[in-house]
Amino acid sequence: MMIYDSCPVHRSPFTVHRIVIPDSRLMSYSKAELTQLVMPNMQNVLGDLFGGHLMAMVDQAAAVAAMRHAGGPAVTASIDRVDFRERIPVGSLVTCCATVDFVGNTSMFISVEVYSEIISTGERKRTHTAAAVFVAIDKDGKPMRVPRLIPETEEEKVRYHRAQSHREKARQASGR
Numbered sequence: 001m002m003i004y005d006s007c008p009v010h011r012s013p014f015t016v017h018r019i020v021i022p023d024s025r026l027m028s029y030s031k032a033e034l035t036q037l038v039m040p041n042m043q044n045v046l047g048d049l050f051g052g053h054l055m056a057m058v059d060q061a062a063a064v065a066a067m068r069h070a071g072g073p074a075v076t077a078s079i080d081r082v083d084f085r086e087r088i089p090v091g092s093l094v095t096c097c098a099t100v101d102f103v104g105n106t107s108m109f110i111s112v113e114v115y116s117e118i119i120s121t122g123e124r125k126r127t128h129t130a131a132a133v134f135v136a137i138d139k140d141g142k143p144m145r146v147p148r149l150i151p152e153t154e155e156e157k158v159r160y161h162r163a164q165s166h167r168e169k170a171r172q173a174s175g176r
């Protein structure tokens with residue numbers, strides 16, 4: 001178990017408490033879901049959700065999952081991939097579901113699945129997927145160790161091994 005003092009500079013929830021970090025957390029602990037109504041000010045020239053808004057939502061959902069797992073602040077290190085498969089029209093609900101799939105020492109590998117829903121019919125479909133890496137930081141902005149990740153269900157174990165192998169390939173490619 002680690003204990004660290006929170007940042008004295010910024011006024012945020014992280015600044016007021018001393019945070020206790022466990023050695024491990026269940027994968028289910030940090031899952032995050034973010035739902036938003038697609039408003040007219042979020043549209044592109046075709047009347048669908050603008051990709052930049054979606055990327056901000058993806059980043060935010062991933063940040064919630066990362067910070068829950070880390071028990072404190074974490075920053076986006078990279079967004080590897082966003083696949084846009086379907087348009088999301090104005091008036092739809094859009095939901096981003098983020099899961100921490102794998103962790104290194106200080107980094108967390110997060111997948112975000114995006115669903116759109118037509119409110120009047122209840123029709124819901126998966127429209128996008130994304131993968132991001134977040135890094136937990138300490139009060140000086142330096143990378144900080146995160147709890148080990150424990151997958152429980154078969155689905156979680158598949159996610160874990162898939163992300164682990166993706167990370168190995170990315171590391172070999174980047175030489176990191």
Ligand SMILES: CC(C)(COP(=O)(O)OP(=O)(O)OC[C@H]1O[C@@H](n2cnc3c(N)ncnc32)[C@H](O)[C@@H]1OP(=O)(O)O)[C@@H](O)C(=O)NCCC(=O)NCCS
Pocket residue numbers: 074075076077078103104105106107108133135137141142143176
């Ligand atoms: C991300 C950041 C904290 C990494 O700091 P650093 O001193 O370069 O870190 P290190 O090289 O020691 O690497 C720390 C970890 O991050 C991982 N990492 C660093 N950069 C990465 C990248 N671009 N993609 C994936 N992983 C990365 C490393 O593999 C390492 O993982 P591990 O500890 O699990 O083995 C730093 O680059 C930073 O603060 N970047 C700005 C973040 C930001 O402003 N984001 C947008 C707003 S939230």
